Amino acid sequence: MAGEIPQAQPPPEPGPRRHPYVALWRWRRNPLRRRTDRMQAWIALGLLLAVLAAAPAAMFVVGDTAYRHYRDTAARQESTRDHLPAVLVHDAPRHPEPGSEEAEKTRYPVEVRFTGPDGRPRTGKADVEPGLTAGSTVHVWADSAGRITEPPLDTGQIRSRTMGWAILAFLGVVLTGLAAHAVTGLVLHRRNLARWDEAWATTAPRWSRFP
Numbered sequence: 001m002a003g004e005i006p007q008a009q010p011p012p013e014p015g016p017r018r019h020p021y022v023a024l025w026r027w028r029r030n031p032l033r034r035r036t037d038r039m040q041a042w043i044a045l046g047l048l049l050a051v052l053a054a055a056p057a058a059m060f061v062v063g064d065t066a067y068r069h070y071r072d073t074a075a076r077q078e079s080t081r082d083h084l085p086a087v088l089v090h091d092a093p094r095h096p097e098p099g100s101e102e103a104e105k106t107r108y109p110v111e112v113r114f115t116g117p118d119g120r121p122r123t124g125k126a127d128v129e130p131g132l133t134a135g136s137t138v139h140v141w142a143d144s145a146g147r148i149t150e151p152p153l154d155t156g157q158i159r160s161r162t163m164g165w166a167i168l169a170f171l172g173v174v175l176t177g178l179a180a181h182a183v184t185g186l187v188l189h190r191r192n193l194a195r196w197d198e199a200w201a202t203t204a205p206r207w208s209r210f211p
Contacts, residue, residue: 063166086114116146
């Protein structure tokens, strides 16, 4: 009858729960799992463990090698380069305005004259601050042949270059692992397609046969 309160009904039974580890389906037994699925799972696990072990090791080995290389390079540069006074031959450009914040980061190549380590007069171009006039004195680094060169590597440069090579080594191992996983996945996928073609070649005549 209209207006009657319906009787209470028991709550519906819960449906089947989904397995929480859907991503690990290749490890669980099921009728759809193929041998190649199990192979791909083992290969992925092996590559993951290999990358976890090799990446830090490669980072340490390459970083240590790079540090020793740049440390020896800096020591060699310090022993073969001299910090010498030099005199500007021409005026340096005045832009940006000398003393400004931009001028602190700006350098212009200007010809300078100096006395080389061998005592002979030399000329060359050195990066100087804007606004310096001809005759101003600056200091330049010169090698044993009297050529103006960069200053020896400092601690910060050695550290940054070492970290750069270490990070590249780490990324190289990770990318190699990803590439190996992609290649093995492609090979196994093609193997599955070949097997499907063989199975269909056997099954297709049954479907195309007329009664």
